[in-house]
Amino acid sequence: MPKTANRPHRVVALALPGVVLLDLAAPAHLFGHCGEGKYAFELAGLSAGPAPDSTGVVLCPKSGLTALEGADTVVVPGCGVPGLSFPEEAVEALRTAHARGARVMSVCTGAFLLAEAGLLDGRRATTHWMHTEELARRYPKVTTVPDVLFVDEGRILTSAGVAAGLDLCLHVVRRDHGAAHAAEVARRTVIAPHREGGQAQYIEQPVPQRPEDSLADIRQWAIEHLSEPIAIADMARRALLSTRSFQRKFVAETATSPGAWLLRQRVAAAQRLLAETSLGVDEVANAVGLGSAEGLRQHFRKQLRTTPTAYRRAFAG
Missing domain, CATH: 3.40.50.880 (Class I glutamine amidotransferase (GATase) domain)
Structure with a gap:
């Protein structure tokens, strides 16, 4: 308005x-x-x-x-x-x-x-x-x-x-x-134009009894392989858990589902590439695993209420 x-x-x-x-x-x-x-x-x-x-x-x-x-x-x-x-x-x-x-x-x-x-x-x-x-x-x-x-x-x-x-x-x-x-x-x-993540990052979460129980390594692996197709079942196998147990544990640690978290990481990675590189929109979409420029545009509209081109124009450099 x-x-x-x-x-x-x-x-x-x-x-x-x-x-x-x-x-x-x-x-x-x-x-x-x-x-x-x-x-x-x-x-x-x-x-x-x-x-x-x-x-x-x-x-x-x-x-x-x-x-x-x-x-x-x-x-x-x-x-x-x-x-x-x-x-x-x-x-x-x-x-x-x-x-x-x-x-x-x-x-x-x-x-x-x-x-x-x-x-x-x-x-x-x-x-x-x-x-x-x-x-x-x-x-x-x-x-x-x-x-x-x-x-x-x-x-x-x-x-x-x-x-x-x-x-x-x-x-x-x-x-x-x-x-x-x-x-x-x-x-x-003097604030960030787009603050990444939701308030889940501020919610107090129980500290795992054993650090090795955390899924942090799985999340880091996913971030390093965003350009590839990543299925929730693949992440669960890497965690040596059933898909249902993995999803339950993932939500307990992050307060969001694996699919929603993965999509946020892809969009956040696209934001960084648009702001910091001269890659074309199609190249950015492929690099973060969103397939095509149209797919990237759809997710930008839904999550950020803008387009990749407008985002780059506002924040590049």
Whole structure:
């Protein structure tokens, strides 16, 4: 939802009592400080006036919930413990904004407010990894995705915890104004234009009782042979496990399936080759085991919301 011909795209962030300051800082910086005519950022509370954050810092929104009535995008940062009830007037204002056509996005535990409003029913969503189980338990109509940095469902977007709000907001800038502009905003903010992997890499995992039990060597072997066809059964045989046992153990160690992990490694390797070499797109696709330029383009669209050519143009050199 880029700006209209006559005005910038209006982004309103909702600061409920106990808002997490860093959750709010990401949209305030990327849409406010870096907006530069493309976005107009505004902070809203339950009412105008003092609004304490989760650490006692007092914010001072100039607007109340009526600010949501004219918002093109509403951002809901996390606001404390998800088990707490939400003000009904905030829930209703969010429902109304979405029904009117506003884009709605959450950072961290802000997803709980979206779920409370019913906006996530029948949709995929994520939140901080510490609270994904609680989100799934409290809102069974929501398909909770625990191992990603953000989920884009069109007019509804959710992000993982805290700093993942930067990834989500940068993704929205990229979606609205293209990869090149998003890359410039990322450079200005001193953050990675594309952060590899999901929040699974941050989830606490049990340490194997014996290091030799880990599948790390199998994963390293797969990374070194991405140009070749790699079947899950081949990886299981190398690990001296049945395919079912291998898949179960793999998920326990990485919080993702072998197939999904392997595809992410192929796309990540393609990103590096596009940015660091002059290989053609077909050559890159063959080098990472994705077969053809069309196959590479399909996976780039699905995972990165861009094309190999646009990615190279934005990040090469």
